[in-house]
Amino acid sequence: MPLTRRTLLATAASTLAAPALPRFAWADDTPILRAAPAVAQIAPKGYGTTPIWSYGGMIPGPEVRVRAGERVRRRFVNDLPQPSAVHWHGIRITNAMDGAAGFTQDPVPPGGTFGYDFVAPDPGTYWYHAHARSWEQVSRGLAGPLIVEEAEVWTGLEGAATREATLMLADWRLQEDAALHEASFGDLHDWSHAGRLGNTVTINGSIDAAIPVRRGERLRLRLINSATARVMPLRLPGLSPVLIALDGHPVALRAAEEIVLAPAQRADVVVDVSPEMDAPLPILMDTGRDEWIEIGALVDGGETPLPPQDGPVRALPMTMDHALGLTAPQEEVLRMEGGAMGGLRRAHLGGVDRDFRELVAARRVWAFNGVAGDMDAPAFRAALGRTVRMRLVNDTAWAHGIHLHGHHFEVLSRGGRPDPHRDRRDTVLVMPDEPVEIAFIADNPGRWLLHCHMLGHQASGMLTWFEVG
Template sequence: MISLTRRSLLASASAALVIPALPRVARAATMPVLFVGPATAQIAPDGNNLTDVWAYGSESSAGTIPGPEIRVRAGERVQRRLSNGLPQPTAVHWHGIRIDNAMDGAAGLTQDPVQPGDTFDYDFIAPDPGTYWYHSHDRSWEQVARGLAGPLIVEEAEPWTGQDGAATREMTVMLTDWRLEASGAIEEASFGDIRDWAHGGRLGNVVTVNGRSDAELEVNAGERLRLRLINAATARIMPLRIEEHDATLIALDGHPVAPRATGQIVLAPAQRADIVIDCTGKPGSKAALMVDAGRNQWVQVAALAYSDTAPVPAIEGPVRPLPMTMDHALDLKNAQREEILMEGGAMGSMRGARLNGVESDFRQLVAAKRAWAFNGIAGDMENPAFRAPRGRTVHVTLRNDTSWPHGIHLHGHHFEILTRNGQPDAYRDRRDTVFVAPEEVVEIAFNADNPGKWLLHCHMLGHQVAGMRTWFEVG
């Protein structure tokens, strides 16, 4: 294996106001370019070979890992012209943002894939503050694994940072994993491997933080720091902790929560968490950011690196809550009830499912690279799982009848977690992606207030392409 350190090797204003009034042609002429194409990055530690990746960049700068951070305030417009320099079609999904259906980027459902050499204009308002991200949504099981992901940060309309009890500074921390060969190249032979897809997904052997497997996050003693954590891996669930630091959770998947102490954060693929830490270390010291690589094998993947400067005055008292901005009024008494039954995978009991309109046994499904099903259908997209009138509360029971965990993501909406295995959820957090353990039943509910056709799928991206996907329509 490549010479990797233990920390990297894992066991497995006014101008904007007039923009909407301008003709679309005039707006497009000044739209910033989000170029996607081949690039190189130092994924393995310094001294090892560069890795050929696919990356987001701009018209004037090369692609980076992760892609360039896009940062706006709530209520502001995001405009990017995707320019495809890949040898494959692609599309961009703006994960977690409640936007117009036509801008969602779900290739094959909300837009046609952008062919090599072509462009597509994304133009939408980011309504809600929070930590989001953008990534490929065409052949995402391969394209995200090659590097196509970046952070999308929507700041509060009125700044939270710097207020009494709030953080003094913030930092985006984007995690992902890579499956590398000894040469440092991405291991490509396993792309599309049904054996990975039928198990836990295509797990990598190197974790990076902000594109580095030896990342050091510079902090100052005494400051109160907001960390925006993003799991951009295609399959790896990441339990996280920071040694010798207490953390306060303030948001999940972009949605504020009442501040609560947390010693460990567990992020399924696509999930995000905002935490606040008081930097109590000494100048010049370091503290490890740890990931559980599996079976309680904790590995350092980055470090908080304290500067040598004198400590700044510490902030006393509890962490200030984030402002609650989303209206999630739910009418549970008159809710439309739906169920998503997850079946299949290795060590599962599924005997067969419907594929291309035909009942197929498990051997036939595997031959077609389908190993999972929702409600007895192995990824067919001809009909929706359900339809709901606009404004209706929808209550969905997610029933995981498999031997593997799944991260279920709803496009275009946030939902409230009601129960787990029949027991009321302790916090009733609102999310866009929920972790569902093997044999677990999770009940969620959301207000179907965003019209259009929306994907519902597992964000273990190999599971998605191998059958664990469907869609719903809001009228």
């Protein structure tokens, strides 16, 4: 497929026994979330359609939207040829509903069903995605937005946005006939480098995304990076975005001329659309080496313009418990090792010390603290309510997006310097040779995964877990 200004060239699980979960009694009107093969027009018009896997026959999957404190109930139906499960990313929910196949629940077999039922406690921008062979299933399209609105309506208040739009970004590796490049699923060369990078980026499933806006409106954009490997630096020229939240958590307001989203990260920004808007406003992404391309645009939707929005942007109400005591925290270190040019010589796997040749044969080329995805023992245990301070050390040549299940954490420092914002996140981008210090309260009991969200890295060794309580 030839390149256009909206396409780009790619640059360079173990399964555990999981406890059976209780069966739920479902009402006839319980919404169904069905995963099944489908087709989509990902390539430009004039090219063929792309066979994908999707929730509800669409990409991204259907938006799940509730208000903070309300329940999410979905009957997951697996019509795929593989076992699967649904992870509700970033939501602080009970461990049994986390959706980590083979760890917190049994994988749902082809033709099987599973009931997800949980309260969404915190407002914010989240998402859901497959968590079985996620390096393949997410790449095939199994992801969708999960939006938790503020308990008290924020949109429409003085200084707040007049409207909002969710933009879910995805990265696809297409062949010339527009089919997914299936032969490279699980490619160890990809996994040992940056991961499976695609050659096409979409917004809400479209390669030519045109987001209709109303001139004069103040718009809240919920940005979600659902790619399996691609870090996405974004710009919205001419709009002066104001950052209001990261990974679902409110932040101190600040300008966001460039927004960098690692896989799984989210950002909420507010933009003021000029009443004199006379041309589409591009959404730009850096493909690498400061090469920016247009991946979509905000376009005039044709409605009567609103009066220009005056005054500063209104901050979101702060949520979650912020009493993070650091006087005597539990200290932990997570050291990232391996990958191409990483110098990994040995690591533990299956409880045995193995040399690099044995690790490659087992398709494990990354490690945490000298362990290559061996899930027999946790990385650490923490008492319920204990504050954990963790130092993330990247001794590799590649960036990693480290995700903690079931918890938000505070970013304390980067590169040995205090972080000026102290943002709360569930996924943090750690660059090579840039130690990052985070801290969180272990307030959600259970066994929780801790892994790189470059999903090929996770599958090939960057996967562990911790236990709370």
